Structure formats: structure tokens, C-alpha cells
Amino acid sequence: MSKVLIVTVGGSYKPIVTAIETLQPERVVFICSDGDRGSKPQVIGKGNPCEFRRGTEVIERLPNIPTQANLGERFQEDRDLVEIQEPDDLSECYIKASSTIQTIKRESPEAEIIADYTGGTKSMSVGLAMASLDYKVQLYLTTANRTNIIKVERGEMTGQASVSPLIAERTIEQFLPLFLHQHNYSAAVAELKQLSASMQLPADSKKKIQSLYYCCSGFETWDKFQHQEALDLLQSEKKRPEIKDFFISLKRVINSRSRIDDNFKITKEEEIPSHGYEIVQDLLLNAERRATQERYDDAVGRLYRALELLAQIRLLQEYEIKTGSVELEKLPESLRTEYQQQRSPSKKEIKLGLLNSYELLSKLPNEPLGELYQKNSKQLQNALSKRNNSLFAHGFQPINNSDYQVMKNIVVKFIEDGINLVIPENQKWNPLQFPTRFSI
Numbered sequence: 001m002s003k004v005l006i007v008t009v010g011g012s013y014k015p016i017v018t019a020i021e022t023l024q025p026e027r028v029v030f031i032c033s034d035g036d037r038g039s040k041p042q043v044i045g046k047g048n049p050c051e052f053r054r055g056t057e058v059i060e061r062l063p064n065i066p067t068q069a070n071l072g073e074r075f076q077e078d079r080d081l082v083e084i085q086e087p088d089d090l091s092e093c094y095i096k097a098s099s100t101i102q103t104i105k106r107e108s109p110e111a112e113i114i115a116d117y118t119g120g121t122k123s124m125s126v127g128l129a130m131a132s133l134d135y136k137v138q139l140y141l142t143t144a145n146r147t148n149i150i151k152v153e154r155g156e157m158t159g160q161a162s163v164s165p166l167i168a169e170r171t172i173e174q175f176l177p178l179f180l181h182q183h184n185y186s187a188a189v190a191e192l193k194q195l196s197a198s199m200q201l202p203a204d205s206k207k208k209i210q211s212l213y214y215c216c217s218g219f220e221t222w223d224k225f226q227h228q229e230a231l232d233l234l235q236s237e238k239k240r241p242e243i244k245d246f247f248i249s250l251k252r253v254i255n256s257r258s259r260i261d262d263n264f265k266i267t268k269e270e271e272i273p274s275h276g277y278e279i280v281q282d283l284l285l286n287a288e289r290r291a292t293q294e295r296y297d298d299a300v301g302r303l304y305r306a307l308e309l310l311a312q313i314r315l316l317q318e319y320e321i322k323t324g325s326v327e328l329e330k331l332p333e334s335l336r337t338e339y340q341q342q343r344s345p346s347k348k349e350i351k352l353g354l355l356n357s358y359e360l361l362s363k364l365p366n367e368p369l370g371e372l373y374q375k376n377s378k379q380l381q382n383a384l385s386k387r388n389n390s391l392f393a394h395g396f397q398p399i400n401n402s403d404y405q406v407m408k409n410i411v412v413k414f415i416e417d418g419i420n421l422v423i424p425e426n427q428k429w430n431p432l433q434f435p436t437r438f439s440i
Contacts, residue, residue, distance in 0.1 A: 001110055001111065001112050002026040002027065002108060002110070002111045002112070003023070003024070003025040003026055003027075003111070003112045003114065004025060004026070004027045004028075004029065004104050004108065004111045004112070004113050004114070005019065005020065005023055005025035005027070005028045005029070005114050005115070005116065006028075006029045006031065006097070006100060006101070006104075006113065006114070006115040006116075006128065006132075006137075007019060007020075007028060007029070007030055007031065007115070007116045007117075007118075007119060008031045008116075008117055008118070008119045008120030008124040008125055008127075008128050009030050009031065009032045009033075009039040009040075009042055009043060009065070009119045009120055010033075010039055010118075010119035010120040010121065010124070011039065011119075012119065013042050013050040013052075013062070013065050013068070014052065014156060015116075015118045015119060015142040015143075015156050015158075016030075016042075016065050016069075016116070016118070016119055016142075017065060017068050017069050018142050018156040018157070018158055019116040019118065019140060019142045019158045020065075020069040020071075021069065022142075022157070022158040023114060023116070023140065023158060025114070026074060027074055027075075027080065027111075028066070028069070028071060028074075028075065028080060029079075029080045029081075029082060029100055029104070030043045030065070030080060030081055030082065031082045031084060031093075031096065031097060031100070031120065031124060031128060032081065032082065032083060032084065032120075033083075033084050033087035033120065033121065033124070034083040034084060034085055035085075038084075038087070039119070039120065040081070040083060041064070042064055042065055043064055043065055043066065043081060044064060044077055044081065045064050046064075047063070048061035048062055048063055049063075049064055050062040050063065050064060050065065050068070082096055082097075082100050084096055084124060087120065087121040087123060087124055088121055088122075088123050089123060090123040090126060090127055092127075093121075093123045093124045093126070093127025093128070094126075094127040094130050094131055095127075096127070097115075097127045097128040097130075097131035097132075098131040098134065098135070100131075101113060101131055101132070101135045101137060102135075105135070112138075113135075113137045113138075114137065114138045114139075114140060115128055115129075115132045115137050115138070115139055115140065116139075116140040116141065116142055116158065117129045117132070117139060117140075117141065117161075118141055118142040118143065129161075133166065133167055133170060136167065136194075139161040140158050140159065140161060141158070141159065141161045142156045142157065142158040142159075143156060143157065143159075164200055164201050164202075164205070165201065165202055165205050167195070168195060168201055168205045168208075168209060169205075171191060171195055172208065172209070172212065175191065176188055176191065176192075176212070177436065177437050179191065180216075180435065180436045180437055180438075181436045182292060182293055183223065183289040183292055183293065183434055183436075184293070185216050185217075185219045185220035185223055185434075186220055188212075188216040188220075189213065189216045189217050189220055192209055192212055192213045192216060193213070195209060196209050196210075196213070208440055211236075211237060211240075211438075211440045212438060212440055214233050214234065214236055214237050215234070215237050215240075215243065215438050215440070216438075217233045218230045218231075218233035218234035218237070219246075219434050219435075221233060222250060222434075223286065223289065223434070225286075227250065227253055227254045227257060228254060228266075228270075230250060231247075231250055231251065231254060231270065234246070234247050234250065235247075240440070242435060242438060242439060245432060246432055246434075246435070248272070249278070249429075249431065249432050251270060251272040252272055252273075252274040252278040252429075253274075253278045253279055253281075253282045254266055254270055255270070255271060255272055255273075255274040255276075255278070256274050256275075256276050256277060256278035256279040256280075256282075256313075257279045259276050259313070259316070259317065260276075260279065260309070260312060260313050260316060273427075274427075275419075275423040275424065275427040276313055276317050276423075277310065277313055277419045277422075277423060278431070279309065279313075280306050280309050280310050280313065280415060280419065281419070281431040282431070283302050283303075283305055283306035283309065284302075284303070284306050284412055284415060284416075284431075285431055285432075285433050285434070286302050287299040287300075287302035287303050287306065287408075288433065289433075289434065290302060291401075291404055291408070294401070296398075296399040296400060296401060296403065296404040297398060297399045299399075299404055299408075300386065300387045300399045300403070300404055300407055301387070303387075303407055303408065303411045303412070304354070304384065304387050304411075306411070306415055307354060307380075307384075307411055307414070307415060308353075308354040308357070310369070310415055310418055310419070311323070311354065311357035311358050311361060311369070312357060314361060314369050314418075314422060315357060315360065315361065318367075318422075319364070321360075323351065323352040323353075323357050324349075324351055325349050325350070325351065326339060326349075326350035326351070326352060328340060328350070332364065332365070335360075335363060339360075354384075355381070355384075358370070358373040358377070358380075359373075361373060362374045362377075368418075368421040368422055369418050369421060369422055372414065372417060372418050372421060373414075376410075376414050379410050379414075380410060380411070380414060382410075383406060383407045383410040383411055384407075386399065386403045386406060386407050387399070387407065
């Protein structure tokens, strides 16, 4: 792997030469100030442009920095010289440094990029340091015992700048919330993994990153309906105040799912009182997160499944009727002849789709969800037509925000009203949308 060193150049050449000799890069990129009094001559000046001074007295004159560092053909002026027009303009310094790092990453993706911000104006140094932090470039500083506050004299040493805790805190406080706000837990997990693997960190920073990793990984897997895996990941963080309620909600979702999903088994430790419809509420919250990401087709697909699942759970819990294979003896006697005619000729099964499930509920005596459907059937069918005509169902029309809002306003209200009608008053706990920040 090649090593590329980026350096800011100021009035003193010696720290730059020391950094190059110490770090032994295959390539050096110099960020210099332009103009008559700039530092560019120290890099490309002819003769002996580098001066060592004591006060106003010139003690020594030497060739330019690439010559002193024996860079030879490894230095290419058109490639390795970055000119700053206004060396006290932090914006220009940062933009030029960022652009330099991006170019190197693009042209030499396998290269190790390092930076020494010792030389140059304060704005040049800060600009390179900021860009290096943003792109996770390892920073170095060349220094020595100072005899004054003007500049470093001879006897310099180059060493790594201790920025790992700063990078970790900056990532956690500035960038992680951006991912969480968009419910982009996969990006958050990837960022934390990279942060943990790329640098040496103090014990307290490692512990914080580990906790955040478990939290973000837990919500990432939960977001993918991998509920038991999510429970395992959140187990170590369940005592945290911001996680405790989510942990309990997840256990209710797991219990709810186990009642309707024959392939989903739970242990005694996972059992917790639930009303059985938490999996439906979980789907509604998932749809909301997809809409936040402007993935409206996915959001509508989840609303459709939540509506279907509500009817399936109600028929199973209250009447022991499975919509995938209806047993006639579970139906009221007055309905058996009608549904006997719906048997599949080949498999001899009676299967009910979404609307047929609600039609059955509406025919059952004193059934609150069926009565609610009768009042809202036309609205629901109109809303479902948006989904049925979409690219991810039976048509070619993608769902936009307006379509999603129409369906959401009808379907979510129907589901919430329906659940409130069929669950006991003492079990009406509010479902929680995923957090957008962790105070760890």
C-alpha cells in the first residue's frame, strides 16, 4: 500500500523535511500559499530558496523542500502542488484540503493518506486538520521544545496527533444523529464498525461505541422484522432508560407474532403479557419510517400487510379461523354453505384474501371489527386501489407522497380504531416509534 503525505507549508522548511524523513511517504502533496510572500517558492523555487534564520540573520540557505527530501521524480509539480490564494481564508483552506483528499482517494483508492498540519498559516493548518478529521485521515504534528512562541526551531520530531477521541466524539455527536433521524440504522452500524476498527481509542470511548453499536444493531434488525435477533442485541442495553421501554415493546411484538406465525417460536423467558395486535402496530411504525425515507411504495406495502394482518389476527384469536385454510366447522352454521362453495377445486381449501377476511368479519354476529369495516369499506377499497395499481403490486404507477398520505389517513385510522375496539382498556399501551438519538 502506498503512503501519501499531505503537508501545509509555512515560513519554515525544516519541520516539513523532518516529517517527510520520518514518515517516508511514496508521495508528498504540498499545500502552499501563493503570491510574492507565499510559501510556494520553498517547494518549487530554484537555487536555494529555503532560509534558516536566527532573528533577522540568515544562517543557512538550502534547496527547495522536495530536493532536500530527495523526492526526485516522485514529486510532480502539476499534481503535488496545491496553491492557496488567501491563506487566512479558512473556507478556501478547508475546501482545497478536502478536494485534495478526495482526489487522492479517487485516483489511488488503496493509498494510505496521512497529513502533517505543522506549517502554514493558522487557517491552512486548521483547514487541513478539519478536512483530515472529516475524511478520517491520520494526522501528524512535527514539533520540539520551543524557545519562543513564534515557530518551532531545530530538533523537531514528528508524531501522531492524538485525535482518535475527537473523531469518535465528532462522529457520535454530529454524524450519527443524521443517520438516526432518517432511521438509517444500517449506515449508523457501518459508521460505528469503521470507527471501532480504524483507530486506537480510550477505554471509555470504546465502551460508548460498543453500547451505541448494540443499540443501532438492535434497531436495524428490528427494522428488518428480525425480532428475536433484535432482542438479543438489545439485551445488554435494556437497563438504559432510553432502551427499557423499547425492550418491553419488542417483547410484546414477539409474543404477538408468535400467536399468528407458526414458524416463530418463543421461549419462556420471552413471554410477556400482550393483546396480540402489537405486530400490526409494529408494521404501522415501520411504514412510517419508510415514508420518512421517502420510500413510499415500501410504506404502502407495509400498510397493506398491517390491514390484512389485523383481520387475520382477529379471526384467529377470537374465532380460531385461519384465513389460509378456513375450517368450515369454525364458521357459524348459517355461513357454511356459502363458504363451502369457495373451496379450491384442486386443493380443497378455503383461502381468504384481505377484503374477503373483512367480509367474513362483517357477517359474524356482534363483531366490532366487522361493523367498523362495513362503515368504512368504500373508503378502504378506494385507498387500496392506489396500492393495487402501483409498480410493486399489479400495475406500473409508483407511489408518491400524496398517494401515501391518502392511504395512510384512511388505513392507519381504521387500524387504530379497530385495535381500540377489540382490546381490553388496561392493555392499550402506546407503541413507540424508534429513537432518533441515544444519550449514552
